[in-house]
Amino acid sequence: MNGSLHLWLIPLLPFAGFLINGLLGRRMPRPLVTAVALLAPLASFAIVAVAALNFFWHIGNFASVLPFTETCPIAWISVGTLHIEFSLVLDQLSLVMLLVVTGVGLLIHVYSVGYMAHDKGYARYFSYLNLFLFFMTTLVLAGNALVMFVGWEGVGLASYLLIGFWFSKTSAAAAGKKAFIVNRIGDVGFLIGMFLLLANFGTLTFTEIATKLGQDPGWSGGVVTVIALCLLLGATGKSAQLPLYIWLPDAMEGPTPVSALIHAATMVTAGVYMIARNHVLFDHSPFALSVVAIVGGATALFAATIALVQNDIKRVLAYSTISQLGYMFLGCGVAAYSAAVFHLMTHAFFKALLFLAAGSVIHGLGGEQDLRKMGGLRKRMPVTFWTMTAGVIAIAGIWPFAGFFSKDAILYSAFQHGSLGKALWFVGLLTALLTAFYMFRLWYMTFLGESRSPQLHPHESPWSMLGPLVILAALSICGGWVGIDRFGSFLASATGPTIDPATAAGGKSLDLILSGIAVAVALLGWLIAHMFYKQKPERPAQLAAALPGGYKLLVNKYWVDEFYGAVVVKPLMLFSTYFLGWVVDKAILGGGAWLLGGTATFAGALLQRWQSGNIRSYAAWLAAGAAALLLFVFIPWTTVLADIGIHLTQAGH
Amino acid sequence: MSSLFSQEVPLIFYLLLSAALFALGIVGFLIKRNLITVFMSIELMLNAVNLSFVTFAHQWHQVRGQIFVFFVMMVAAAEAAVGLAIIIAVFRARATLAVDRIDLMKL
Numbered sequence: 111m112n113g114s115l116h117l118w119l120i121p122l123l124p125f126a127g128f129l130i131n132g133l134l135g136r137r138m139p140r141p142l143v144t145a146v147a148l149l150a151p152l153a154s155f156a157i158v159a160v161a162a163l164n165f166f167w168h169i170g171n172f173a174s175v176l177p178f179t180e181t182c183p184i185a186w187i188s189v190g191t192l193h194i195e196f197s198l199v200l201d202q203l204s205l206v207m208l209l210v211v212t213g214v215g216l217l218i219h220v221y222s223v224g225y226m227a228h229d230k231g232y233a234r235y236f237s238y239l240n241l242f243l244f245f246m247t248t249l250v251l252a253g254n255a256l257v258m259f260v261g262w263e264g265v266g267l268a269s270y271l272l273i274g275f276w277f278s279k280t281s282a283a284a285a286g287k288k289a290f291i292v293n294r295i296g297d298v299g300f301l302i303g304m305f306l307l308l309a310n311f312g313t314l315t316f317t318e319i320a321t322k323l324g325q326d327p328g329w330s331g332g333v334v335t336v337i338a339l340c341l342l343l344g345a346t347g348k349s350a351q352l353p354l355y356i357w358l359p360d361a362m363e364g365p366t367p368v369s370a371l372i373h374a375a376t377m378v379t380a381g382v383y384m385i386a387r388n389h390v391l392f393d394h395s396p397f398a399l400s401v402v403a404i405v406g407g408a409t410a411l412f413a414a415t416i417a418l419v420q421n422d423i424k425r426v427l428a429y430s431t432i433s434q435l436g437y438m439f440l441g442c443g444v445a446a447y448s449a450a451v452f453h454l455m456t457h458a459f460f461k462a463l464l465f466l467a468a469g470s471v472i473h474g475l476g477g478e479q480d481l482r483k484m485g486g487l488r489k490r491m492p493v494t495f496w497t498m499t500a501g502v503i504a505i506a507g508i509w510p511f512a513g514f515f516s517k518d519a520i521l522y523s524a525f526q527h528g529s530l531g532k533a534l535w536f537v538g539l540l541t542a543l544l545t546a547f548y549m550f551r552l553w554y555m556t557f558l559g560e561s562r563s564p565q566l567h568p569h570e571s572p573w574s575m576l577g578p579l580v581i582l583a584a585l586s587i588c589g590g591w592v593g594i595d596r597f598g599s600f601l602a603s604a605t606g607p608t609i610d611p612a613t614a615a616g617g618k619s620l621d622l623i624l625s626g627i628a629v630a631v632a633l634l635g636w637l638i639a640h641m642f643y644k645q646k647p648e649r650p651a652q653l654a655a656a657l658p659g660g661y662k663l664l665v666n667k668y669w670v671d672e673f674y675g676a677v678v679v680k681p682l683m684l685f686s687t688y689f690l691g692w693v694v695d696k697a698i699l700g701g702g703a704w705l706l707g708g709t710a711t712f713a714g715a716l717l718q719r720w721q722s723g724n725i726r727s728y729a730a731w732l733a734a735g736a737a738a739l740l741l742f743v744f745i746p747w748t749t750v751l752a753d754i755g756i757h758l759t760q761a762g763h
Numbered sequence: 764m765s766s767l768f769s770q771e772v773p774l775i776f777y778l779l780l781s782a783a784l785f786a787l788g789i790v791g792f793l794i795k796r797n798l799i800t801v802f803m804s805i806e807l808m809l810n811a812v813n814l815s816f817v818t819f820a821h822q823w824h825q826v827r828g829q830i831f832v833f834f835v836m837m838v839a840a841a842e843a844a845v846g847l848a849i850i851i852a853v854f855r856a857r858a859t860l861a862v863d864r865i866d867l868m869k870l
Contacts, residue, residue: 723866723867724862724863724866725862725865725866726792726793726794726862726863729792729793730793733789733792733793
């Protein structure tokens, strides 16, 4: 593999798709729009896949060719000592991520053809989706933090556009705005982190930062911690972690394939990817690493408890996504970056599957999203049912489905990470129990039992939607079989070494015991869901009645939105309305403008009397002025002023 | 006889004449209503100034003042041509030459 891989084509092809469909889509026939929209991700995926297969078959040894860097021949920013290139880097980490992004992206494009078939904004939808792929691949391929930031902001834009895709719906427009604004808060952290990187390292290139950190062991704590925490703030915004997770549940206002692609499989994992990309920084700051782990663990448990009682099928999945992202952060926080990326990959498969299956259900029910009105869909939608079953078992973490392997890898790494790690392992286990419970709850309420809305006539979705479901179901089953050992050693050069159970404390048997516990916990969650929603469907209501406080707390999502509303949004709105709006805008700016204008008008009203239009009056004024000038010249000013006590002295005397 | 002609007229007489002519021009310009009279008043003022130029040129034996007078006369001739043309045009349009009635520029 000599020469160029043409990495630049990977982002640019979807961008071309965006331009074509965005500019001309409305005037093009639908099949042409579809062709353009599907060709772009297909071509990107093909380039990535061909590169990966080439490495795999012809070289076998990735380490000899990766990382592969492609730099734009024209310098991007060159000011003084600051030189930033527009460079794209393909290494093991970005290769895995690219395969996920373009692969899952392609499947979801195909699915969207069926799902959005009847929408008026068909071309607009696909142009946004292609735009998202452009920015996401840029983010993944970025060789330095600034290029990554371009992609980072771009996917935020695409997310905003797609959440508010049905912008005539007020709640969708508001949700888009919320996502955009909350993400900006995180971006401030990312930006400050970049400024600090420039100030302290003089470069934004990931490899150069890693080299500088490696050369000087003096880099630890202090400024590195601050940089790492700033980057973490950025990651919590994009990846919907505490305390900035609030935008993701609302983002479900967008079309379901968008929720699957952007708000489950790819964009929200950008934070995890960013931490893995900068893992050298985090490795040099144990404190920042602990913060990452605690944020992740807390988010995982917190979001899982909320998911227990949600009744909107997409919201359950949204909170589940937040919870699983928390898992990934937990993995990053215990320095098991490859385990986190492994979970990122399997999660992309099964969460995309779950969302797409949920979309199929919603599509079949004509837009119904409430779990309480579903039920008994197993017979009506068999393909959706079986694929979703695969997804549910995968996310619950039951062997041998994909979720088991990645979740187990994270839990094992946490357990091996000191006393904090043991506590986080327990939190993770508890989360796994809750995850299994709420996912099987969703499964029972949707597909089993009797239909609770007999007036609806559900129908199975077209094959353009079912095809991606089947492929993703296969990936959700087999995606984890590669195993963390092989996956970790593949990623090792990009994300650092993984713990080998054979040589670590506790040996191989500890690994097996922990896996056994994890599967047992997942099965327990299934059992509880079975007892609650299959055997005695009246039980959940009884439990809710028995614990009114706890139930209310969960149903109202801990009142976090209300809390933020009262503490942040309301004061800001009041400040804007009364201080900025009334005092600054109306009183100071408006009053000032009125005063200036009024003065001019008043003066004009006075002076316009002079403009009588009578030529002789003008002439008289002219003569009077000349006479006044003459008088002025002939008055002996020095003497007159001296008489009244003012003495004019010339300069220099 | 000879004393009458050989004697130089004092400077002040020329200047007084010039000032008187100029004042006449101003007064005519201000009080006359007919546009042609106003125009003639302007010519009068110009020539009053010309007179003082010539006076000073003679007094100080400087030729510059005289040259300046030629310039003024030239400009006055051009001005007369343009001014009279305007006056004719105004009269054709408005059928009047009363200065007070020509007030289209008034607000």
